Amino acid sequence: MSELPPAIYETEALIGEDIDAYLELHQHKSMLRFITCGSVDDGKSTLIGRLLYDSKMIFEDQLASLEADSKKLGTQGQEIDFALLVDGLAAEREQGITIDVAYRFFATEKRKFIVADTPGHEQYTRNMVTGASTADLAVILIDARQGILTQTRRHSYLAHLLGIQHIVLAVNKMDLVDYDQARFDEIVGQYREFADDLGMKAFTAIPLSGLAGDNVTQNSANMAWYTGAALLPHLEAVELQQEAAQAASFVMPVQWVNRPNLDFRGFSGLIASGRVAPGDDIRVVPSGKNAKVRSIVTMASDGAMQTLDEAVAGQSVTLTLDTQIDCSRGDIIAAADNPPAVADRFEATLIWMDETPLLPGRSYEMKIGTQSVAASVQTPKYQVNVNTMEHLASKTLELNAIGVVEIATTQKISFAPYAENRALGSFVLIDKMSNATVAAGLLHFSLRRADNIHWQATDIDRKAHAQLKNQKPLLLWFTGLSGSGKSTIANELEKILHTMNRHTFLLDGDNVRHGLNKDLGFTDADRVENIRRIGEVSKLMVDAGLIVLSAFISPFRAERDMVREMLPEGEFIEIFVDTPLDVAEQRDVKGLYKKARAGALKNFTGIDSPYEPPLNPDIRVNTTQMSAPEAAQYIVNQLFGL
Amino acid sequence: MSELPPKRLTHLQRLEAESIHILREIAAQAEKPVMLYSVGKDSAAMLHVAKKAFFPSPPPFPLLHVDTTWKFKAMYQLREKAAQDAGMELLVHKNPEAQAQGINPFDHGALHTDMWKTEGLKQALDKYGFDAAFGGARRDEEKSRAKERVxxxxxxxxxxxxxxxxxxxxxxxNAKKAKGESLRVFPMSNWTELDIWQYIQLENIEIVPLYFAAPRPTVERDGLLLMVDDARFPLRAGETPKMRSIRFRTLGCYPLTGAVESEATNLSEVIQEMLLTTTSERQGRAIDQDASASMEKKKQEGYF
Incomplete structure (x- = not known):
C-alpha cells in the first residue's frame, strides 16, 4: 500500500478533536446526484474509484481485497486498479465491463454525493437513461488523446434529452498529452459546436487525470493554465435541481390517503415542485375542486404530532385541508392559480427498454406520477439515431431505441411537459402481461387533434337503437386456437339467437381478412392492428344495437382487453373456445396445421406463434365434451340465465 | 413566491423523503406488505421512517422477525417494545425444520444461515402470503448491493x-407482479452507514445497547471476538471467557457476530470510532468471508 497517494480530503482532524462539532457540520450537508458517462477506456471507473478513495470511502479491508484483486485481474500492473472497486457483479468482473447501473456514495465537507455509474456502450443506452433520470449533473468523460467520439455525442444527447442542466465535459488522461492546453482548447471548441447543435445551453469543461489525480480534488500544478474549479469543488458548488424546482408552482401527486380515524383525513405525497404553507389555496386535479391547506403534519422524534410552517419540493408530507373534498391516489394537489393541464393525447419521446419491441396499437399500462392508465402508442413518427441524431423512419422501437411517438390514454391525465416539470412529464410503460417495464417516456405536449374532431351529436343514440330492437346489445367475443370451433359454434349460436328474434351479426376471421384487413399479415404487429380494427367495427355495430358475434383467434390477452375497454362495462363477453392444441391439430379442418408443421406457414398460432388463453373468460366451452350445437345452447343459457 | 431563496434540504431530509415515498408507494399498491425487522440499527432507522411516513396512522403492515433463536438476548428484549411503540403487529417465524434438527451456528456452519434465515424467510413469506417485504439493506454495504434495485x-x-x-x-x-411473485423493497437503499448513525442520533431512535461499549464476557476465535451471550456457547479447550470492553457495529446471530474492542459509550463516540476506523462494517460478519462474490450467490438463492 506504500505506493498509494495520500488522501487529499482530510476531515480526521475535527473527527478526532471534536466529534460533536464535526457532526453538526455534517448534518447540514446537501445532496447531489450525478451520473458518469464514458467507457472503460475513458478511465471512468478509475475516476470514480479515485473520488471514493480521496474522500475516504474505502476501508482498509476493502483496500486489501482490492490490492489482491488488482494483482489478479487488474490492468495497472502492480498498481492499484481503482476500476475494480466499482465493478460489482461477478459476471461483470469476468467480462471486464460494467453492464448495469451501480450507485456509489461519498461525501465531502459540503455535500453527500450519489453517483450513478453506467456503462458506455450503445447496447446499454437504457442503463444510462435510468441513471440520468435521477441526476442533477452529468460528467461526460473523454480521453484527451481520442477527442470527441461517437459515444461522446450519444452520452451528451441522452443527458440533454433527460433534461440534465449541468453538464461537465471531463477531458481525462491529460497526463498522456503532456497537459497540453492547445489540445484541451481544441476539444472544447469541437464540443461547443456540437453542444450548440444539440441546443445545450451551457457546459463546464475540466482538464484532468483520474489516474494521476490532476484537477480531481484540487487544482493541479501540472495545468496552471486552467483557472476554473477542479472537479470535486465544482460538484460541491452547482445548483441542485430540487432547489430550482422550488421556484415553480406547487404540485403534489397524491400517493396515499391517511385516515386513522373519522377526525383526521390527510393526503400524503412527495412535493414535486414549489412550496406549500397552511392557508394556501389549492386545487385538486382533475376534479377541479378548491380548498385551503389547513396543516402540514409530520411526526416529531418523540412520536407526537408536529406541524410545519412550510414544505418545499423534495419533501414527503401529509396535508390536511379545510374542507372535505374528494381526493385519492392518482389525483394531484396543486396551486389553485396554476394547476396542471389535463389531456389524453400526447407527443412523447420513448426510450424502449425491453427485448420485446414496441407493438403499435397495443394497450400498455402507463405510470405517470401516482396515476396509472391504459395507453396505446402509434407507429413512431421517427426513430433517432443516437450516434448521429438523424431521424429515421421506423415501424417499431426495439431495445435501446429512442423515438418520437403519439400516445393516447383511455382517460385524461394531469401532466406538464417534461422540460417544465420532470415529475409530471415523465412516465414508464408496463407490459400488461409480463409486468415488465418496457419503456421510459418524456411527454412534450398534448395534441389538440382529439379536441378538434368533435363527435357528431346524433339524436338517435345507442340507447335508442337498442330500445327499438328490444334487446341489450352485446359483443360476444370468441377466442381460441385455429380449428378450435369458434366459427362453427358462433354460427350455431347466431341461428338460435335468430329464432329468439334477436338482431345479430357474425364477424369472422376469414371474411374480415378478405376485405377490411386484407392489407395485414400475420406478424405480431399486424395481429394487433387486425384486432384493433375488428374491435372498432364491432363497437360501431354494438352502438347500432346489435348483438355482435366476433370469432377470431385473437391470441394476445392485451388486445382482447383492449377491445373490452372500448365498450361499456358488461357489454363485452369473452367466450373461450377451449380446445387443446393436439385436438385442434387432429381435426385440422383447413389443413393449416399440416402446412405449419411442414414449415410452409409462418407465424401460425400454437405452432410458432404464441396463444395466451384467457385467465378469467366470461364463458368457457369445452369442445372435447360438447358438440357445436350443445356449446351454442350452453352459451345461450349462460347469457340469458336460462 | 419565486423571489424567496430556496430552502436547503439536508442530505438526511432528502434521504428520509425518498424512503417515505417508497414506503407509501408499496402501502398503496401491494396487497399484503410486511416489514422485515431484524432489530438492528438499520431496521430501527427504517421502522422510524415508516412511523413518520404514515403518521398519525400506524404503519399499515406488520413487522416480521425471522428468528434463528441465536440472536443476542438484548435484541429479543427490544423487539417487543419497538413493535408496541409503533402500534404494529409483530410476527415471529422460526423454521420448524431447523428447530427440529437443532441447527446451530457452532456445529452447522453455513447450513445455519441457509436453514434459519434463507429458508425461514421464504417459509414465512409463503405462510402469510406477503407480496412485498421491506428490508433495511443499503447499497453501500457490499459490492453486489450497489446494483440492487429499490x-x-x-x-x-x-x-x-x-x-x-x-x-x-x-x-x-413498477410494483406489478403475477400471483405468487413478490417484491423485496429496500427503502434505505441510498443511505450510508454514517447516514444511519446520524439519523439515529438526530431523531433519538432507540437501538439495542450492544451498539455501545460495555464490559462483556468474550472469547477470541478464528480472528473474531465473540461474546458469550448465554450458556449455549460451547467453549473449546483452553478457552475462558474474558471481560473486555466491547461493542458491535452490526448485529446478527451472536456466535457469528464479531465485536470490536471499544470505549464508545454514546452515539457521538460510536460515530467517531466509525469514522476513524479503517475496516468496513460487514467485516464483522463471518458470512461474507467465504468468497468475494458470496453475497451475490446468497441473494440468488433467496437470502435477503
Missing part, C-alpha cells in the same frame, strides 16, 4: 435474477 423482483420460488431486473427511472417504481 424494488427487487422475486420469482414465485423467491429467486433473484440479477440479469432480469426492472429498470427504475425517476421515482416511478
Amino acid at each position: 424494488f427487487s423482483f422475486r420469482s414465485a420460488d423467491h429467486r433473484w435474477d440479477p440479469k432480469n431486473q426492472r429498470p427504475e427511472l425517476w421515482n416511478l417504481y
